[in-house]
Amino acid sequence: MMMIFGKPAPLLFGQLLLGVINGSFYAMLSMGLAIIFGLLKIINFAHGAMFMIGAFVTWGLLNYLGINFWFALVLSPVIVGAAGYALERTVISRIYKLDVLYGLLLTFGLAQLVQGAMTINFGSSGVSYAAPDILSGVMNLGFMYLPVYRGFVIFAAVIICFAVWFAIEKTKLGALLRAATENPALVQSFGVNVPQLIALTFAGGVALAALAGVLAAPLYSVNPDMGSNLINTVFAVVVIGGMGSIGGAILTGFALGVIEGFNDVLYPPGSAVVVFVVMAIVLLARPAGLFGKVT
């Protein structure tokens, strides 16, 4: 058998694939964070909580209303996005004029509240959610067995990431959004309702987190901590990619997933820190991140 770094090659191919799957979640979550930060200058620490709520809404839709996974893929982001819209209008919008750190503290507090409330109601072990039957099998790829559902996650994540990147960077709507954050007074003078646009952007970022939550529900235990476990890594992804850079967040998310995957074979005890080691190295070499612009 071919060996790489003293490990069987098929094992490393397996890790590459698993890394891409984990990277899918990093990419989807960090993309939402990058949009909210890039356009609103809010460091949304509640992003992990929104991801978790997305998963719980998916579970609730099935268990209380009998609505299956495929409808939840649309409904859950819409529901959580609407909640995000209300949150932006009532709470977040009040702090735009303050230092960016207030946004961080506010969203951190909100995340703690939401997480605590969910723990009281559902316990910390959480609830289980089964993958849809059509995606529940296992594929034999030769070098590993891949759950069909995980394959689906990669597919979905790539499409979602590309669609969002395209919408923000290449369409008129995206240009309007970017203009509105750059110079809101000017854009408003053209008759655009800027506060509304900003609220919808926040709702969109939150909906993306919820969508990732829907995709995560069948993979992990749906529990109140599922977001807070990921959020530190996701912030590291945003910082490495360059804060506010959407394309950077996507590419970095996938790349870090792969690096983590290899690390899990070569030195498993280090898997919690490898992302932060990369972050430190990148910041030393490029203080604005890989794709960020120095302002």
Add this chain to the structure above:
Amino acid sequence: MKVSRRKVVTTGAAATAVAAVMPTLPARAAGKSLTIGVCSDFSGTYSDVGGETSVVCVKQALADFGAANKGYDVTVIKGDHQNKPDVGAGLARQWFDSGVDLLIDVPNSAVGLAIAGVAAEKNKAYINSNAATSKLTGTACNAQTIHWTYDTYMLSHSTGGAMVAAGGKSWFFITANYAFGQLLRDQTMAVVKAGGGTVVGDVDYPFPQTTDFSSFLVQAQSSGAQVLGLANAGKDTVNSIKQAHQFGITQSGMKIAGLLIFINDIHGIGLDIAQGLILTESFYWNMNDKTRALTKRIVANSPNNYPCMGHAGCYAGTLHFMKAVDAIGVDAASSGSAVVEQMKKMPTSDDAFGQRSIREDGRFMCPSYLFQVKKPGESSTPWDYYNLLHTTPAEATFAPVATEGCPLVKA
């Protein structure tokens, strides 16, 4: 608006620190007043096997003891150790200095060991009901500590021994990389090797940050081992087993030995996936009429979480502590070693464990039960999850006292 990265990072760290709020104590009243501190994981991976239900169990024990009728004014306080030994030890020190008479629960072996040292230093009673490490009654034992419900010796010999006896000779371990996981893995490895088996691989993953076990599971799968030994607990075990199912590990014939699984974990996994798992607990709510009646009283105040063995230990430990205090008086009981000595002298008696005793090294002696998780069709009521396979008597459940290296035990 300009943001410096340094500002973001420092504020993030400050915000995290805000979450670590230390609970404060009420002023100590005169007369027969006592304070019991429940130090547990209230927010993390072990909060369902400890946490609020532990507090409910302590209060239930006080009610069943009739503390108020007997003139005791007992205050129950709680604190979250966040699975950090320094936070747990700091909390214990603060509590003991401000008059806490008994500290109880403490899931997480690293925190449990740290607090044992503080209890000895401050001479205060400490009942650990929820950490697994057998060092609490071994090299780290002291005159103030009682280890109640279970330990790594029990788990490795009961579950591990049963799997080896059933033909599972080659093992791959996935281990939570801290005091508990390492000890449980090492003791189980010894059982496997003593039974003629081999260990073909082991990965140690960082605790408590890990939620995705797929990389480790794929390594286990490619090792070709017959048994996957999970030397972890709580949500880690739930995630490991669910993900093992997704990767077709059990379907391909590999057996999973969950070395520490609580009923709350089975609830989180669901019977569809958990069915057939072999595990060991020293308490099961649906064991007999007394355990069922006790559980009914507890669940009235903990509706979403049934008691596991760790919770039962909090109940039984508190009840026994109160009996010992009653025997020697509140003033004498402010000495941890005095009240613990009294607890060792008296036989225990409660609805959770029946008539038992506490050994000189602080080991609560109870039988252990090897269970198999029911199929979904066999479960008739909520949380009706186990079939009893085998009972190991107390003397065989725990390591012989002379072999543990406890300095309290005279050679």
